Amino acid sequence: MIEHALVFGFAAVSLALLMNLWRLVTGPTLMDRVLAADTMVINAIALIILFGIQMRTTVYFEAALLFAMFGFISTVAYCRFVLRGDIIE
């Protein structure tokens, strides 16, 4: 059962990543692209977790943890940059 779920999961996340790529390339605004990159990070977390389940190991868990913890900081930095210019005032 888990095998099928994994196949589905990988397919869905891959498709999502491709859509992110589409948004990243076409834009049109900077914020569209920042959001696309941010969503890519979310999907990357999913990919790593799925891969861990597939390999039956917890070794990759920390990578996902770091992404989850810090992935948003780049996005925030871009937002601050667009909104305020200086990201550390």
Next chain:
Amino acid sequence: MSLALIVMLPFLGAVLPALMIRAGRNACAIATGSVTLLAFALLLTHVPAVLRGEVIQAGWTWLPGLGLNVNFFLDGLGLLFAGLILGIGLLIIAYARFYLAKEDPMGTFYTFLLLFQGAMVGIVLSDNILLLLIFWELTSLSSFLLIGYWRHLPEGRQGARMALAVTGAGGLAMIAGMLMLGGIVGSYDLTVILRERELIQASPLYLPALVLILVGCFAKSAQFPFHFWLPHAMAAPTPVSAYLHSATMVKAGIFLMARMWPVLAGTEAWFYLVATTGLVTMVLGAGIALFKDDLKGLLAFSTVSHLGLVTLLLGFGTPMAAVVAVFHIINHASFKAALFMCAGIVDHEAGTRDVRRLGGLAALMPITATLVTVGAASMAGVPLLNGFLSKEMMLEEAVHTTWAGQGWIVPLAVTAGAAFSVAYSFRYIVHVFFGRRRDDYPRTPHDPPAGMWLPPAVLIVPVVAIGLFPETFAGDLVRASAAAVTGGVLPEFQLALWHGFTVALALSVIALAGGFALLARYRAVRRLWQAGPHPEAKAMFEAVLAATVAASRRVMHGLHNGSLGRYLAVTLVAALALGLAAFQAGGHEAGLRDSLPAPAAAVVAWLLLVGACGLAVVLHRQRVLALLAAGVVGLIVSVGFVYLSAPDLALTQISVEVATVILILLALYFLPKESPRESGRGRKLRDAALAVGAGLGMGGLAWAAMTRDAATLSGYYLDNAVSGGGGTNVVNVILVDFRGFDTFGEIIVLGVAALAIYALLDGAVRGAVGRKLAAWTPDEPHSADRHPMIMVVATRVMLPLALMVGAYIFLRGHNQPGGGFIAGLVVAIALIMQYMASGFGWAAQRMRVDYHAMIGAGVLIAAATGIAAMVMGYPFLTSAFDHFHLPLIGEFELASALAFDVGVFLTVVGAVMLALANLSRLGRKTGVAPVNEAPMDVDPLARRQAAARPAASGASARHDQPAPAPTAAREG
């Protein structure tokens, strides 16, 4: 051991004066003097053994692979020079105490003096020519500092620069010569080299080595044509001139010629190079000295002349001439240092040292006048004084020397030189101290305090003592040091006052008479001199220097024009050419290894990589987009590391990506948001072709490497990580254990880089950049949300969690993915979040960590871990580990590498935070908004109070308004 101590004492003691100056000038001088006295006393303990003919040795191997050993040895020659350096050094220290004015920084002076002294003693005691070269360069550097001591005087600075340039250039030639010499013999140890006379003189490299070494010696000892720097170095304070430019540094070249005498002397090349240079220098220096009005200038050229005399004697190449050379070194050091000090006294007390403005001082300064009369008479070669003896013996040697088949050239020239010498010596006496007393001295002259005249007086004692009883006072020392020069064989000789009626005596009388005649008709002689040509050495030197600088600048700017594109193109073309050449030389069959399967998700990731790269290429001019595209590439690379089983790398990459984005965005705030168009079509095509070629080449190379099986180092690390390093995470064990030394170097580099960022930005914001920043207005419209509440709250909640993750990753690093480096990045990012949310000023007020100290502590802890291993008797950074048992926690393992990892951790956190803090400081310099007092724009407490009091409904706290203090206190 005590030999090394004699050399090291002045270096170690050099910190003393700098510290003791706070306790006063006397304490400073006494501290300096006691350092030298101690070294001198240590040296004296070796005197009996050396006079018996023993050679004392001490040393350690330092870099045996390079032949560089810390070896010292003490023989007669070393004893003579070390005695001169330390003994006269002691007198100079006493003299300088009274010479230097109140406003001169005395601690600095004594520190420089001790550094110089240590370097000098190092030269004369080194038993390894590479070590000797190090000390040689140190004397050039420390004398540069001493000559330029009065840094407010332009002549001082120029003289210092000239001395450094000339002696430094000579030093370079000498390095080459010494390396050749070492290459011929196969050892850099002096005691070994000195035994290989036949081998060296038979070698085809003998002549180049000889010429190069002599250039170094001549430059240092101010021999023609390098003599011009010495008079300009007279801008130094008189104690420096007396010490460096009469007794010690200028004798370093002489010392080295004497030291190398056994293996280099005795050939035609040696005779014509050394003796001719010495002869020319001697006559030229004496001639110019006669016409110098500055007392120190007169003495400087006299020194040049006397050094020429010693060089001449060494150049003769006969053992007896070497004996005379050594004898004259002793005599010259005693009277010349005394005369320099007296010149300083005259300058100090009469206010000028211009001979034309002096005269008739004998009655006003009787003590000084007596000292100068005795010293200068010795310099002139008047009987009953030591200068007479060595000059007489020199004339005796000169009479027996033929130059190019002509027996009369050398005697004639040296007699002329001696006559000049008599004339200028007596000019010093007569024109300064005798004649009519004047009433226009700049100051009222009188004898100085005893502290100032005693040091020269002490030196005048041997002038008379040796002059009267040469064999008693100097016989043993001359024999011991001359034996060291000649390598053991010494002719029978007796130092005596009376040698009978000889040709030398006749020449001596002629010289005295000629000298007096010259002085009697001084005006006429001087007119004659002034009619002749006077090449200005300084102008020529400056011209040569300017031409050299201009030429090297042309070459440099031709190669290094600042275009990064050009450098990259050159590098890529070179790499492509090399790669292509290698590709054509090798076989072209495909690799045999099976390729890995490519699941759909991996293909998608690859597509993302390609898409992001393409985006960067198309949109690279919009810098934020380029950064975003690079971020996506980083993301995929991180995922790739996970997929290809490199979790450590993945963790590092993820954190580095975040830090990079923040750093670049901080800098981008002040930079144009779009790159200008700079390259034309042709250039773009060229760059594209290069990029594609290099990319394809690199890809092909990677493909070829990965489709083949090859033995790598990985196997060794995998096998030994647990047994050797006590950790199951091989990556971490490599970092902190197997290649700990590498990591140690890297964290130092990281710390230095962060400090450099600090230094550059700190300097920048003070100057023109600072003014530009203060006048800076943002080029984009800004949102009013300065510190949004959602972000403040989220990051506050995240902080303990993130720190927890950091601690977790750090602790488990040795056995599972993680370690100090990643943990450092994680903690740094967790802290940066706070800065971003509430602003730098607000966060910095609440987080008072000195990041400089953090970097330093990190490096020190790492070093201490390594040194602890050395203390236990293992090589640097050997790690140890053991298993412990604690209740509740259970069995765990503790490795010393963990302490090392703490060092890495601290350095990383400190470096990242320091870099960020300084970049964000630029933003604060713009003065767009003041530091906020509250952590966020919205103040929930104020709003609740406002809701409770309907009357004040309009008074909700809004952006940028200072919030009530209680809130800030609670948040902090």
